[in-house]
Structures are given as structure tokens and as C-alpha cells.
Amino acid sequence: MSFKVIKPGFLSTIQDYGRLTHGAHGMNQSGVMDEHAYSWANYLLGNNFNDAVLEITFGNVELEALDDMVICVCGAELDFKVNTQAASNWRSIQIDKGDRLSWALPKHGIRAYLAVKGGFNTQVLFNSRSVNLRENIGSKLSELDILDCQSSCAQLEHFIAPQYIPNYNTDVILRLLPSYQYFEFSDAQRSLFFNQKYRIKNANDRTGCRLDGAPMTVKKEKMISEGMSYGSVEIATDGLPIILLKDAPTIGGYPKIGTVFSLDLAKLAQKQPNAAVKFKLMDIHQAQKERLRFNQFFEIALNS
Numbered sequence: 001m002s003f004k005v006i007k008p009g010f011l012s013t014i015q016d017y018g019r020l021t022h023g024a025h026g027m028n029q030s031g032v033m034d035e036h037a038y039s040w041a042n043y044l045l046g047n048n049f050n051d052a053v054l055e056i057t058f059g060n061v062e063l064e065a066l067d068d069m070v071i072c073v074c075g076a077e078l079d080f081k082v083n084t085q086a087a088s089n090w091r092s093i094q095i096d097k098g099d100r101l102s103w104a105l106p107k108h109g110i111r112a113y114l115a116v117k118g119g120f121n122t123q124v125l126f127n128s129r130s131v132n133l134r135e136n137i138g139s140k141l142s143e144l145d146i147l148d149c150q151s152s153c154a155q156l157e158h159f160i161a162p163q164y165i166p167n168y169n170t171d172v173i174l175r176l177l178p179s180y181q182y183f184e185f186s187d188a189q190r191s192l193f194f195n196q197k198y199r200i201k202n203a204n205d206r207t208g209c210r211l212d213g214a215p216m217t218v219k220k221e222k223m224i225s226e227g228m229s230y231g232s233v234e235i236a237t238d239g240l241p242i243i244l245l246k247d248a249p250t251i252g253g254y255p256k257i258g259t260v261f262s263l264d265l266a267k268l269a270q271k272q273p274n275a276a277v278k279f280k281l282m283d284i285h286q287a288q289k290e291r292l293r294f295n296q297f298f299e300i301a302l303n304s
Helices: 035-044 187-195 262-268 284-297
Strands: 003-008 011-015 053-057 061-065 069-077 092-095 100-103 108-116 172-178 198-204 208-212 232-235 241-244 256-260 276-281
Touching: 003 100, 035 053, 035 069, 035 108, 035 262, 172 262, 172 284, 187 276, 256 262, 262 284
Parallel strands: 172 276
Antiparallel strands: 003 061, 011 053, 053 108, 061 100, 069 092, 069 108, 172 256, 198 208, 198 276, 208 241, 232 241, 232 256
């Protein structure tokens, strides 16, 4: 035993890197919404890139430590405290048996990640520990749940230099890789898409993010549903974009103008409704270079 849940919060779930091999069977990817914060939390503890963490959305969480252990919290600033004393994000810290960890309401960003040495030891379902409420795989935290992980002691404190900590208060610019349907949109419609500032609607969750703005003109022809990828930007019948996220369906029938570069989706994961979003084109070769550099630094080995 390692943590007892005192307050479960609005939406707190165990997540890892996700399910990447079950799309052909209609099962979505799942996994952490903010890959950047998640990867740093595991990296600072010397964990495997795929170790499971607790994704805390909108805070209001309190846990009691049942063992001594080393933890790391990365991501949103949710007024993280240990025993009512302010504690730091983006660094490893030692906590003791009996300590109370708490997260309040969001100050900057909306999702924080609690990592423990060796990851949380929860049930593996379909090659992942990730909870997927849409597919009824696992469940969100409930009061008095026990979160199992190994006890541990700190050797050295690890942290990120302040200049590398993301600023969650800036507007989001999402770089887009054109899809094969990109040129089915006219020059005027593509110009409208890239030159306006959209706003995130309230319909924004782990499934997808709907945007509000000046609508594009969409052909009313029926489309055959086809496979979808994480980050696909569908243009719905109302002419407004929907960005598909980790728990999105694996097929869809709206035209797609492109796919958001995967690393940029971490920024979107920290935004509340009414936040501003813009798009710009990205070259596939630049995307591959950035993705490779990220994977190499965090030792992400998807074939393992």
C-alpha cells in the first residue's frame, strides 16, 4: 500500500503512455493528455517512459502517504501542498509515511501529474494501465481507494531549470500537418482557418476539443467513416473544428483538414474553455526531427 485517497477530485485517473496497438479493434489510444509534463515527471525519477502516473484534472485532491517514497509532480499549478505547506512542481521530493498531499483549484493549467518511483502498480488491461471511462476500462479515483506503488528513498534531488518549465498562460499555436483531404478545402477556406483566432468551447474533454469562431463552408456530401488518428482536426457540419484527443473514437465521418503535431497537443491539454487557439502549417520533416529528438531524450521506445 502507498496512498489512501482522502478526496478524489473532479477527475483523477491512472494513465500511462496509452494503448497503441488496439486501434484496429476499435479501441482508442487513451493515455496521458499532457505528454510533456508526464515524460518529465517520470524522467526526474529515473522511471521507464511508460510508467503509470496519476493524472489530476482541476485539482481538489487529497492523498495520504502510507509509505516513505520519492515523488514528482509536473504540469499545472494546482496549489500543490505537503502537510499544508506549499511544495514544488517539476522536481523530485521525498515524502514520509503519514504525509498529506493536496491539490486545490487551478492557478495555471488544468492537469497535474503525480509520478512515483517505479510507477503506480494498477491492473494492466489491453497492454496498458490507462483508465478509459468512455470504454469502461478502469475507473476514476474514489474516496478511500488505495493506490499501490513501491516505497523508495531519495538519493539526489532532480529538477528542471526554470527556463524549461512551460508557461501555461500563453495563447496556444497548434502546428498542423496537412491531411490528404487538405486540398478539398478552397484557398479561401484554408485562409479563414489559419488566419483567425479560435476559442475553446465548453465541450472540451479527453475525447476532443471543440472550437468556436468564424465557420468554414463545408460540403454537405455524406462521407464514409474512416480511421482517425490522435490530433486529427475534423471540420464538422457547422464549419467549426473538432480536435480529436486521447479518448476519441477510432473512426469518423467528417472531413479532416490536417492533424495537429503530437507534441503541441500537450499545450492544448492545459487550456480551459474560452482560451485562444490558432493554427499554422508545419513541415513533416520538421515534425519528424522534433518528435525524434523528444523520443530520444525521454527514451521513448514504442516497439518495446
